[in-house]
Amino acid sequence: MQMASLYIQLQQRDLLQLTPLEETNHHNPSTKSKDANEYTLLITLDHGIRLLTNNISQDLSQGSCILLPTQQSYILKTIKEQAHVARLTFLAFQVDQLTLLPACPPLILGFPYRLSLSNIKLALAGEDWVAPSLLQSNKQNRLQEKKYPPTHHSKLAVTQARLQLILGLMAQLESAPPPVQSDQAVQRTLSYMEQHYYEDLTVEFLAEMAGMVRWQYSKLFKLVTGKKPTDYLTELRVQHAKRLLSSSTETLREISRQVGFKDEYYFSRRFHQLTGHPPREYANILRRSRQRTITDSLGRQISLPDAAARIVATGTNTLGELLAIGIHPVGAGITTMKSQVIYRNKLHHIPDIGLQGAPEQVSLLKPDLILLGNYNEQQLPRLDAIAPTIVYRESTSTFERLRYIAGLFGRSRTAEQWIDRYEDSVRRIRRQLADDYIAGERATVYLVLGKNIYVMGQTGFAATVYESLGFRPTESVNQLIVDGRPWIQIDFNKITQYTGDRNFVMVPQEEMNVHIPSTLQSLVGMLAPSKVHIVEAGWNYDDPLTRERLLTVLPSIFAKDRLALVPANEKK
Structure with a gap:
């Protein structure tokens, strides 16, 4: 079905006001409806x-638009003092000549489509049911409303047209072309710049790295970064100079040299212009x-250094989160991870400090900040004496952890860029796998x-x-x-209690290169006749x-049958 043939009938719209102290179950306003073509946005x-x-959580960004069937109950929560969600319920039809047929909008149900706030403000401007402080109407609209007071029916028609516009903007994201290879090449040069900013980098060198001529690279670079x-x-x-100025006693000449400026006076001039x-x-x-000062997960007040340059970290996911926002710790708890994670090629020069951060090993690295996703309470006083130590909960979702860590280091924008990129990739892969599974299938890992x-x-694979593929536990x-x-x-004897319509079995790599282990063989046999996919445990x-x-490997995982194994090969 195409969006052009979609016709909608608005049923209800309201504004939900959320507070952290009031965790309310928000059921769709028409849960008693028997219309299979009724949806809530x-x-x-x-x-x-x-x-x-279904007890699966998603952390939403400002501007996220999610379409749900009205039969789907849900809960909305917030960590802010107050947050708002606009809710619109409607019937969907496909126009077939002069006939309206019940239909489902050509969108992925339960998936967050992220629109810019400016587009949402434009689409909902003038809606009096939305708080004025959130979406301001322009002056012309307000004057028109005073001169020609709208009737209830005309207001409903306008809101319905605006809803159709928002659905159309969501559909545009579906038809947006996937990132071209050259775009990915620019992203690689951005990562290189983050790690080698102090070197003598030229545009010609970066363009050559991306496999482009200079003018083409500069044009695409500006499209990607705006600069x-x-x-x-x-x-x-x-x-990086700001960080050194806050923590170093080096001369300006030395600081300018360390961050890649050859001329101290040019450095000072550019620094002044930017700050x-x-x-x-x-x-x-x-x-x-x-x-x-922040409050960590144990309720302790921690004073953060102005610019932490030397960071050590522990935790199952902490290292991957730091690397994702361009932070390379000087030490990490990689005792078991270093031979398992798919990014192990990035760990060669990171010293191991033990699973929970052994004080003797941490102190040798002279850190500015210690970040603990995994910790030993008895060792905390000794670690606190070495550097400010933050304990944080690894049990939260990927997005929440990433935003928290990025906020510590002033890299929230980088985190949001990653989340945007990831959600775009999820939407595309779900379309690619549309014939391989049905969202809502029961699954077990x-x-x-x-x-x-x-x-x-709800952790690991x-x-x-x-969260991303839409399976139900x-x-x-x-x-x-x-x-x-x-x-x-x-x-x-309890395996059958957990068996789903589809089952994913994780197996360590060292057990994948030998004859199929009896435990794995027995498990797969007990899961029959359900669908089974075997995946290397490095993806967990x-x-x-x-x-x-x-x-990027999900299509291969879904393409494999039974005991065909999908390894987590080490990538660059």
């Missing part, structure tokens, strides 16, 4: 909103200003380690299965999620690097 007007459907390559590199160097202050004046302002069998909750798995359990070990992480790379 949720539009998030603020950041910090979480949607739960010229030279301006982007200068701003990047100034950002409004000469370098030394900026440093003095920083020293006079108070340090930022198993992990086989030797003779032991585990069932995953299961996060992609439930079985009732037994759903109970794990409700109880907040990341996984559970089960006996063979839900950090940004793993989840983004996983999307």
